[in-house]
Amino acid sequence: MRRTSVRTFVVAAFATAFVIGPAAAADYPARPITMVVPFSAGGPTDTVTRLVAEAMGKDLGQQIVVENVGGAGGTLGAGRVAKADPDGYTLLLHHIGMATSATLYRKLPYDTLNAFDYVGLVTDVPMTLVARADFEPTDLKSLIEYAKANKDKVTYANAGVGAASHLCGMLFMSKIETVLTTVPYKGTGPAMTDLLGGQVDMMCDQTTNTTNQIKGGKIKAYATTTKQRVASLPDVPTAEEAGLPGFEVGIWHGIYAPKGTSPEVLAKLTASLQTALKDPNVIKRFADLGTAPSSEAEATPDGLKAKLSSEIDRWAPVIKAAGVYAD
Amino acid sequence: MKVDTREIACGAIFIAIAAAFAIAALDLPMGSALRMGPGYFPMALALILAALGLIIVIKGLGRAPSPIGGVPWRGLLFILLAPLVFGLTVRGLGLAPSMALVAAIATLASARAGMKLAAAMTLGLTLFCVLVFSYGLGLPYALFGPWSAPFLPGV
Amino acid sequence: MDLLANLGLGLATATEPVNLLFCFAGVLLGTLIGVLPGIGPTATIAMLLPITFGFEPATSLIMLAGIYYGAQYGGSTTAILINLPGESSSAVTAIDGYQMARQGRAGPALATAALGSFFAGTVATVLIAVFAPPLTAVALKFGPAEYFSLLMLGLVASVALAHGSVLKALGMIVTGLLLGLVGSDVNTGAQRFTMGFPELADGLNFVAVAIGVFGIAEILRNLENETDRDVMVKKVTNLFPSKADFKAMAWPVVRGTAVGSILGILPGGGAILSSFAAYTVEKRISKTPHRFGKGAIEGVAAPEAANNAGAQTSFIPMLTLGIPANPVMALMIGAMIIQGVQPGPNVAIEKPELFWGVIVSMWIGNLMLVLLNLPLIGLWVRLLTIPYTVLFPAILTFCCIGVYTVNSNAFDLFTVSAFGLLGYVLVKLDCEPAPLLLGFVLGPMLEENLRRAMTISRGDPMVFFTRPLSAGLLIAAALVLVVVFLPAVRAKREEVFQEEG
Known part of the structure; x- marks a missing residue:
């Protein structure tokens, strides 16, 4: 008798704190989600992440906790997420470095194109x-x-x-x-x-x-370095207007999940990202940063995947020509 | 001849650190004083450190020995073990069991700690930390990780 | 006058009940969390940042600023009580503050830190209000050449940190400089001394190294003669400084404030130097330098004042230029952006109520800090009467969590153990850890600025002498060197240290 009551107590105590076992996609998310930023707190990428995480959390009905895993140009944080359980509770928000580190680092602990599932593009600063x-x-x-x-x-x-x-x-x-x-x-x-x-x-x-x-x-x-003029700097010409076509660089940000995340969970996350990007507060803050949310077509798994692979191809020759490596 | 082992050991450690950095710096491009490569500055520092170490050794040769004092071997072992255990288990076991382990190991570092004290400390510290760090500050770490799952009652 | 109108506007903002409330909440939370060993201001702010997202921008910044100095003061408390600095600036406070605590004078040490900080905070607030724009202009005159020369001066003068053999102190500084170089080379991206660990690419974690060489080593040293005593301090004499104490701390506080205010303005690490510099100045001009390192009250008063003044004036580049002088300021800038405030030269013009409100609330926050902490001193001191067998496992557990929160990285915990061992061995061999930590902080700055200055001058070393500010600093460094090694002075120094041995 006594054992049972102790056991019940233990179960009750633990059950309030967390839930164990694979959560069915239907009740995802059942507990707070961790979004890893591979840079230290306070930087521009951290800021973008916190803005989006708050809005997405509101939409999903679960808090999204931002975890800063800085180090080695973002590759430590990306590596951490690549190895995480693909249960939808560990996500990664990374910027253009995701594409360039594929060339800058000759030995990465993960395969950039094959270690992740894609949620969508967030913004292009x-x-x-x-x-x-x-x-x-x-x-x-x-x-x-x-x-x-x-x-x-x-x-x-x-x-x-x-x-x-x-x-x-x-x-x-x-x-x-x-x-x-x-x-x-x-x-x-x-x-x-x-x-x-x-x-x-x-x-x-x-x-x-x-x-x-x-x-x-x-x-x-x-x-x-954009195709169109930046809204917050209307007097500054684009590189093309000023006579240097092709000089285009943007710090684009995307959300990734570990490879193997269930399609239902990914769909939920993408939908939530799209909602977050329409949040007036997010739009306003992004405007303050001189940027705008990605379009509905870009804020999709395909949009991000296309961006990542085209950016890898684009930067590889530039980096190789300069002969600069980070390791 | 009088020899101060403490001074000699100190100088020797500095020389050993200098040597380790110098050897590693050999693999790096030196450059020149005007165009320094990544290896230049560390190599210069290593040479200075080695020289300092050498002077300390020489000065120690003619001095009366000074006592070093006892070493708390049990404390040394347990105290250095605690952060290692925390680092190795915090992601796998989760924050709560990992903290409990650290608290238990740390308490046992003292030669005067018995099992009773260790148990009390473990319980108290873990509870305090869970309340402060997980609930109070909302640190983004799971209280129980994947390794803990089999030991917990299923829900 | 503009200034008065601005201060009036700031006062109106800062004294709004909601702002007062959150200023107090920030100071209180900052103190409570900062007091936990191993957790310094950066970690505290990073943890508490999300709380402030829902507030008005001014309220949010006021609370964050409150957390900042609360945590800084809390960090000094642990440095004094258990020899565990939460960040580089309180490493200096630990030298004499901990010795005072061991002599049963923890109360006066904590009170000195609180009062010194308050005085420094008051002066620095006025400085910010009156001189922020012109001071910014001066700070911008500091290019790589000037920084290099300033760091050289700092290094030469830092010999004063030693309270034993000068040779060993130099050895510790150079060891620290070398350890600071671990990680990616900024110029080429080459990995240096990382032994293949990607975790080391950004260098060794400061908090982990500091906890290792100070905290772990100290715990081990205390375990040596465990049987002799159970309680850290048997008797606590008085809680508050005596008249003689006040007399002894007055000028050091003033000088520390001056040193800290000036160095804090420099973007990129000036504030880090301030407490080291203030300690150096005090030991240099003291008639009884041998007391330093053995519980001299000046050794607590000056660096604490400098540290707080520097913390305050480091807001100047942040508020006027939008440039972070240290990691805490980087977090504040992040918070401002999230609040929709673009940090930069326009903040004071576009949002005067925010700009001046934050400045005035700095002073109010400092006042609250003193009012809050003077009564708490009795409580903190009582912590020392907890049996050591209970106290140190708690310290160690907090340290582990604190280190882990910085980067969520297990590797940093291995660093703690490794440096704990190294720190203990070196302490056994009579080497003090403070110079090592100074070198660790300065190493990368020294090398970067040297190489940067040489790159900009295209390999012309004369740049250090042709730029007047740089030349002046180097001349000062040379003078200090002459003074240190002048035969007469040296003989006196040796004499002083012989007495010690």
């Missing part, structure tokens, strides 16, 4: 080509001429090997067929500080970090 406020060239054309004429003098800052600012710089240099002096920093924060202080000449960074500085007149912008 544009980048801007900027320079210190008192830098001579006035527009992109004169900048290119100036850079070619003074290639020993112009310094280009980036946020370290594999960072978006590094990729953007590599693409710029390959487009204008000129190699500039690259000054690497640990993260965009210190790089931006030195740009503001006039210690370096130019850099390329996402609108999240540059919009306010450009509007405040602390740095000058030559072009955005």
